[in-house]
Amino acid sequence: MKVHKGISFKVILVSLLIVACSCQLPAAEILKRITVKGKVSCQGRGIPRVLMTDGEITALTDKNGEYSLQSSSNRRFIYYTLPSGYESPVEKGLPVFYKRIDNEKGEVCARNFELLKSRRNQEDHAFIVVADPQVIESSELDLLASVVRDIKDTVSGFDPSVPVHGICCGDMVFDRPNLFDPYIATMSGAGIPFYHGIGNHDMDYSNKTHETSSCTYESRFGPPYYSFNRGKIHYITLNDVFYYGYSYHYMGYLDQKQLDWLAADLKQVPKNATIAVSLHIPTRYNESEAKPGLEGFQKNALVNAQALYDLFKGYKVHIMAGHSHTQWKTIISGNIMEHTNAAASAAWWQGEIGLDGTPQGYTVYEADGDKLTWYFKGVNKSRMHQFTLYPAGSDAKYPCSFIANVFNHDPLWKVYWLENGVNKGEMEQYWGEDPEAGKLYPPGGNKKYSWLSAGETHHLFKAEPTEQDADVSVMVVDRFGTAYTQHLSSKAPPAAPELPAAPVKRKWKMVWSDEFNAPDGSLPDPAKWCFDVGGHGFGNHQLEYDTARPENTIIHKGNLVITACREKYTGPDGVTRDYTSARLKSDKLYSQKYGRIEARIKLPEGQGMWPAFWMLGNDIDQAGWPSCGEIDIMENVGNKPSSAYGTIHGPGYSGSKGISREFILPSGRKFSDDYHVFSVEWEPDSIRFSVDGKGYHTVSRASLPEGARWVYDHPFFLLVNLAVGGDWPGPPEETTRFPQKMLVDWIRAYEAAGE
Numbered sequence: 001m002k003v004h005k006g007i008s009f010k011v012i013l014v015s016l017l018i019v020a021c022s023c024q025l026p027a028a029e030i031l032k033r034i035t036v037k038g039k040v041s042c043q044g045r046g047i048p049r050v051l052m053t054d055g056e057i058t059a060l061t062d063k064n065g066e067y068s069l070q071s072s073s074n075r076r077f078i079y080y081t082l083p084s085g086y087e088s089p090v091e092k093g094l095p096v097f098y099k100r101i102d103n104e105k106g107e108v109c110a111r112n113f114e115l116l117k118s119r120r121n122q123e124d125h126a127f128i129v130v131a132d133p134q135v136i137e138s139s140e141l142d143l144l145a146s147v148v149r150d151i152k153d154t155v156s157g158f159d160p161s162v163p164v165h166g167i168c169c170g171d172m173v174f175d176r177p178n179l180f181d182p183y184i185a186t187m188s189g190a191g192i193p194f195y196h197g198i199g200n201h202d203m204d205y206s207n208k209t210h211e212t213s214s215c216t217y218e219s220r221f222g223p224p225y226y227s228f229n230r231g232k233i234h235y236i237t238l239n240d241v242f243y244y245g246y247s248y249h250y251m252g253y254l255d256q257k258q259l260d261w262l263a264a265d266l267k268q269v270p271k272n273a274t275i276a277v278s279l280h281i282p283t284r285y286n287e288s289e290a291k292p293g294l295e296g297f298q299k300n301a302l303v304n305a306q307a308l309y310d311l312f313k314g315y316k317v318h319i320m321a322g323h324s325h326t327q328w329k330t331i332i333s334g335n336i337m338e339h340t341n342a343a344a345s346a347a348w349w350q351g352e353i354g355l356d357g358t359p360q361g362y363t364v365y366e367a368d369g370d371k372l373t374w375y376f377k378g379v380n381k382s383r384m385h386q387f388t389l390y391p392a393g394s395d396a397k398y399p400c401s402f403i404a405n406v407f408n409h410d411p412l413w414k415v416y417w418l419e420n421g422v423n424k425g426e427m428e429q430y431w432g433e434d435p436e437a438g439k440l441y442p443p444g445g446n447k448k449y450s451w452l453s454a455g456e457t458h459h460l461f462k463a464e465p466t467e468q469d470a471d472v473s474v475m476v477v478d479r480f481g482t483a484y485t486q487h488l489s490s491k492a493p494p495a496a497p498e499l500p501a502a503p504v505k506r507k508w509k510m511v512w513s514d515e516f517n518a519p520d521g522s523l524p525d526p527a528k529w530c531f532d533v534g535g536h537g538f539g540n541h542q543l544e545y546d547t548a549r550p551e552n553t554i555i556h557k558g559n560l561v562i563t564a565c566r567e568k569y570t571g572p573d574g575v576t577r578d579y580t581s582a583r584l585k586s587d588k589l590y591s592q593k594y595g596r597i598e599a600r601i602k603l604p605e606g607q608g609m610w611p612a613f614w615m616l617g618n619d620i621d622q623a624g625w626p627s628c629g630e631i632d633i634m635e636n637v638g639n640k641p642s643s644a645y646g647t648i649h650g651p652g653y654s655g656s657k658g659i660s661r662e663f664i665l666p667s668g669r670k671f672s673d674d675y676h677v678f679s680v681e682w683e684p685d686s687i688r689f690s691v692d693g694k695g696y697h698t699v700s701r702a703s704l705p706e707g708a709r710w711v712y713d714h715p716f717f718l719l720v721n722l723a724v725g726g727d728w729p730g731p732p733e734e735t736t737r738f739p740q741k742m743l744v745d746w747i748r749a750y751e752a753a754g755e
Contacts, residue, residue, distance in 0.1 A: 032073035036101055038112040040065045040080055047115065051081040051268050054101065055223055056257055058264040071109075075101055076218060078111050081265065082228035087116040093188030095165075095195060098222040118163065122231035124737070125163040128154065128192070129278070129363045131322025132343035133183065134201060136174035140349050141186050147344050147360065148189045150379045154364060155192055157672065159739060164192050165230065169322035169341060170199025170241070170280035174348070175248075177204065177216040184220065197237045198224045199280040199322065200250045205243065210255075213243040225258055227265050232370040234269045236262070238279040240302050252281035252302040262311055271314040274370040282321040282340045283308060286330050286458075300324065312336055318372060320363075326356040326457060327376065329410035339363065339374070342407070347437075350446055352379075356457035357388060357434025358407040366737065373480050373735040376408040382668025384642055387415075387476050389486045392465070394435040401462040402488055404474050405434050409459040412479035417463045419470045427461035427474070434460065480735045482607065482639055508596045508750035515558070515746045522555040523548075524584060532583040532721070535575040539625075542610070543725030543732075545569050545577035553582040559743045560584075562722045564609070566738035579732075583721035591618045591715035592749050597633060598679035599720070600745040605672035608732030609638030610723035611742045613678055615716035626654035629711035631687060634678035637729040638736070641670035644678065646689030646697045652708040659704075661689070661697035675745055687712060720744060 039061075040050045046065020051058055054075040061067045069078070079098035082088055088095040099111045128151055133144050155164050168187075173179045187194055198221075203213040214224050224239035242253035269275065285301035300323065302308065309332065319338040327342035346353055346360035353359050359378030366373050378385050390403040404427060406415055415427045437454035446452040465472055472488045514528050531553070532538075535545035544564060546552075552563050564581040571577075599613045612635045617628030630649040637643075647660035665671065681688045689697040701710040722742040725731040732738075 032107070034071045034073060034075075034101065034107055034109055035068060036071045036078045036109045036111060037068040038066070038078075038110050040067070040113045040115065042086060042115045042117050047083065047086070049268075050083055051227075051265065052078065053081075053261060053264075054078050055225065055261060058261070060268075071101060077101060077223045078109075079223055079226055080113055081226070081268070082115070082230075084122060084229040084231060085118055087118050088193070088228075089114070089116065090193045092184050093190065093192075093194055094184065094221065095193045095228075096222070097226065097228065120161055120163045122163055124366075124368055125165075125231050125233075126155075126158055126364065126366045127164065127230075127276075128166045128190075129169065129320050129339070129341055129365065130166060130194075130344045131169040131320075131341040131362075132171040132199070132325055132345055133168070133187075134171045134174045134343065134345045134348060135179055135183060136176055136348075138179070138182065140345070141179070141182050143349050144183070144186050144344070145189065147362070147379050148186060150377070151190045151192075151362065154377055154383075155190065159737065159741075162737070163230070166190060166192050166194035167235075167237075167276075167278045167320060168194055168196045169278050169320055170197045171201045171322060172196065172199070174201050175205070177202070180216065180220045195228070195235070195237060195278070196221045197278050197280055198239050198241060200241045200243075203241065203243050203250070205248050210243045214239070225261065231367055232274065233367050233372070234273055234275045236265065236275060236277045238262070238277065238308075240279045240281050240283075251298040252283075252300070253304060254302065254308060259307055259311070262308075266311060266315075269315070272316065274316045274318070274367075274372060275312065276318050276320065276365075276372070278320045280321065281323045282330070283319055283338055284330050284332060286328055286340070309333065309336060316370070325354050326455065327354070327358040327407050328356075328457070328459065329408070331411060337410075342376075347441060347452060348449060350448065350452060351440045353434070353437055353440065355437055355441060355453070355455045356459070357405045357437045357454075359385070363408070366735065368734055368737075371734055374408075375478070375482075382642060382670055384484055384640075384670065385668045386478065386484045387474070387486070388434075388436070389474055389488050390435050391488055395432060395462070397432065398462050398464075401464045402472060402474075403432075403435060404461045404476070405457070406459050406461060406476055408478070410479060414477045415461045416475045416477070418473040418475065419465055419467065421471070421473075424463065427463045429458065429461050431456050431458050432460045433457075480607075481733055482735070507753040509753040510748055511595070511751050512590055512592070512749040513746060514560075516555050516560045516744065517558055518555045520554075520556050521550070523550060524553060524555065524560060528589055529584045529586060530589065532585055532719075533571070534573065535569075535571055535577045537726075538583075538723075540723070540726040540728070542723045543577060543608075544579040544581040544723060545571050545575065546583040546721070547571070547580050548582070549580075552580050553584065559745055560720070562611075562720070562742040562744070564604070564722050564724050564738065564740040564742075566732075579724040579738075581722045581724055583719065583723075585616075586718040587616075587618070588717075590749075591717040592751075593713075593715040594682050594684065595752065596679060596681050596750040597718070597748075598677055599633070599747040600675050600677050601634065602675045602743040602745075603636050603641070603671040604638060604722065604740040604742055605641040605670060606638040606732065606736040606740055608725050608729050608736050609636075609740055610726050610729045611636050611638075611721070612723070613718075613720050613744075613747075615718055617711065618715045618717050625649075627651050627709075627711060629714075629716065630654075630658075631680060631682070631712065631716060632658075632660075633680050633689070634691075636671060638740075639729065641672050642668065644671060644676075644691055646680070648687060648699050648712070650704075650709060650711045653705055659699050663689075663691045663694075663696045675743070682712065684713065685710075718747065718749075720747070 283302040283305040325343040330338040342358040361378040443453040531548040620628040632647040686700040
């Protein structure tokens with residue numbers, strides 16, 4: 001967070017000069033030499049080539065895991081750079097990778113470290129970046145707890161085999177070091193280890209120098225700068241807040257001691273590696289269209305940033321920062337990208353959006369080897385909520401334009417708008433004030449913080465419709481190809497048709513079901529299901545090989561679990577595919593004419609995923625497709641996790657011409673969040689589709705295209721499958737996590753029970 005009081009640059013220069021002069025004192029007069037030595041081991045076996053440091057001097061462990069380092073009495077910690085494949089012990093949710101140097105008991109200090117071997121492959125992992133929780137009173141810890149619960153829910157959505165850790169970019173508290181302990185207790189509820197860095201409001205401003213301003217922070221979190229490895233990613237935390245001993249004043253600055261340590265750390269990292277750097281103050285100022293004054297620059301950017309950039313030459317670097325309570329991305333150079341993160345506290349807990357309109361939230365990063373992908377996650381909002389759309393008239397400066405605030409925008413994103421279904425091109429980006437933030441945070445309008453007011457942002461986009469009553473949609477496509485769409489219209493969007501008047505027969509009796517309650521590890525009941533085995537694409541250019549292996553289909557905890565894997569597999573027919581999955585059917589085992597068919601399913605999520613629960617006419621071998629008829633009770637494409645589709649295919653209305661309708665979950669919820677019941681009620685002249693009992697699509701014999709045949713008058717069998725790729729969803733991308741799982745709680749079939 002910024003400090004709102006001013007001070008002349010001359011005072012800063014004098015302060016820095018004093019610090020510089022103090023460094024010229026002869027070391028022998030004020031420091032005592034201390035040898036720190038010990039061993040780094042795992043299950044008693046020494047780990048070689050672990051980088052050890054006291055924050056200034058570095059040394060590597062030898063082949064036996066032993067080290068010896070010449071430190072001095074002004075160094076407070078000895079700590080290691082965690083090697084890939086290992087974990088540090090965790091206490092109260094904090095990784096413990098350091099020990100205090102005892103500089104009172106003599107010239108030798110022994111410190112041993114025991115690491116834990118990671119039980120999970122770290123090549124694919126994820127991390128959550130949080131900035132500026134900034135609690136100032138105990139009541140705000142309850143608000144923070146709601147953020148932590150949301151983080152925990154996000155973490156639970158990852159496969160258990162994926163390690164997840166957290167990073168906080170500073171300002172855990174708001175000048176209240178006494179709240180560090182309850183803050184730590186609250187954050188531990190996320191259930192993942194959280195690494196921390198220091199912010200300007202985490203410092204002891206009652207102390208006289210920068211060197212002593214971090215003492216309370218260090219007593220809880222350890223060294224203010226350090227590094228660790230996970231998989232192929234090298235992580236670095238830096239302290240770029242320099243307190244120069246006058247009131248609450250600071251600047252963005254890295255001292256030479258820290259830069260020297262960083263240079264030594266990077267010598268152990270191979271060139272072209274991916275590095276994730278976390279710090280508090282962004283390295284580059286990007287908060288307004290106008291250039292900042294000197295004071296604004298020094299408090300809101302790293303004044304010696306070029307020294308840092310020079311050290312990162314030859315690496316792929318992502319810098320994670322906080323401080324501003326706003327969200328933005330900056331391309332520093334061809335190899336450095338800076339991610340400035342909006343606050344977990346939004347606007348200091350005074351509202352649910354930040355000063356730039358970004359929702360209270362955090363950013364989720366996923367590592368696939370050395371590649372990173374990311375998305376913004378608003379608290380209590382869907383992962384698909386990536387922008388806010390405002391109608392025309394929301395911004396007085398542009399009264400005829402509608403506005404899109406795209407929180408996580410960077411230069412590779414595209415923001416398109418459509419008018420009455422016609423793509424009108426990209427919206428115009430501009431600097432401005434988020435309409436809702438302007439209402440919530442007018443200058444001087446906040447009773448708690450008189451200085452709090454909305455600010456300008458550059459992730460706003462505008463366009464002016466050519467027709468007054470036009471239907472307008474905005475489609476935002478992020479740098480990874482994921483599309484997000486919202487609808488805006490002066491006319492009400494078309495409502496889903498109501499179910500027709502109740503037919504004669506509306507009571508149902510169950511005639512067949514599979515509850516999947518066999519013992520864990522069982523295959524599906526062979527009396528009810530057989531497998532469609534093959535990798536020929538099934539007419540849709542699907543990319544998976546569907547197998548009958550337990551690796552792809554199994555009963556687990558009362559669910560049928562269909563698992564799609566990324567693996568090279570050659571089937572008995574000699575076909576080789578890069579993915580495997582499964583496709584089950586009840587063909588020649590069970591079929592039904594008319595009735596209610598339903599299943600309770602939790603869907604996967606990700607580009608290229610195509611789960612389906614559907615039916616085919618049992619005369620397909622004689623009549624062929626589509627003359628046999630197809631009823632798609634549920635289809636989903638993984639890059640639209642809030643949508644499900646109900647469709648029928650028949651002669652003259654098949655493939656892309658199938659008669660279909662989309663069902664969208666409200667409030668940004670996703671079908672991957674929980675189980676949902678997908679149903680059809682099929683009668684001689686109509687088929688009605690519903691999700692969780694809510695009808696959204698009805699097709700009747702009379703509604704078919706002119707001349708088309710109604711082919712839904714004979715028995716159909718059931719199918720359930722998880723396809724990978726294909727003509728509709730397209731192929732998976734680097735952002736798609738594997739394995740993907742489709743969980744089926746039960747499948748049930750009913751017949752009419754009479755009037």
